[in-house]
Amino acid sequence: MTTNLVDANSPKKHIETLFTREQIAERNKLLAKDIAAQHDHDLLVIPVLKGSFIFAADLIRDLHTHGLSPQVDFIYLASYHDGTTSSGTVNILRDIETDVTGRDVLLVDDILESGRTLKFAADLMEKRGAASVKICVFLDKEVLRAKDIDIEADYFGFKCPDLFVVGYGMDLAQRYRELPFVGHIVED
Ligand code: IMP
Ligand code: MG
Secondary structure (H helix, E strand, O other): OEEEOOOOOOOOEEEEEEEOHHHHHHHHHHHHHHHHHHOOOOEEEEEEEOOOHHHHHHHHHHHHHOOOOOEEOOEEEEEEOOOOOOOOEEEEEEOOOOOOOOOEEEEEEEEEOOOHHHHHHHHHHHHOOOOEEEEEEEEEOHHHOOOOOOOOOOEEEEEOOOOOEEEOOEOEOOEOOOOOOEEEEEEO
């Protein structure tokens, strides 16, 4: 299935759908069920902005359906890569306000790629005294994990091929976040 871009600057591109809105909704329900089965107590959900905002919004409502009543706070992280795959630093652009001491934290992000962003976030929460830190990502690009980063998702929506994807919160230069499906951009 394809969708034409509404991008006047890129008339020769289209977006090829990888995961449809229906597939995403179906998968999220199962994810939430898995999470709820393992967390019947007070969970602190921390979406990593910006890319996770739509996934997190859907996920917490599905968690509600499964009887969870999580606390939610947000962290905004930016990862800067210097052109190599083995380096890159992560900066906090906006921190959470909640004290994580003794809390069961669920970090939620759009994509686990090199793993740098979530490794940074998980280490930060552990350093601050979280009782447990789990990771839930919408897409797992496992082939792109950095060799020096030891992190995996406890929960993931879909395994994702090595393609640049947009939609469902994920962007290319801050565009396409509004698409209700996940796709990748193809040159015609
Ligand atoms: P990493 O795991 O630290 O390498 O970074 C993952 C982050 O990079 C994600 O949270 C996204 O913000 C961004 N990212 C990685 N791949 C893509 C993509 O295909 N489309 C849009 N953003 C991406
Ligand atoms: Mg991100």
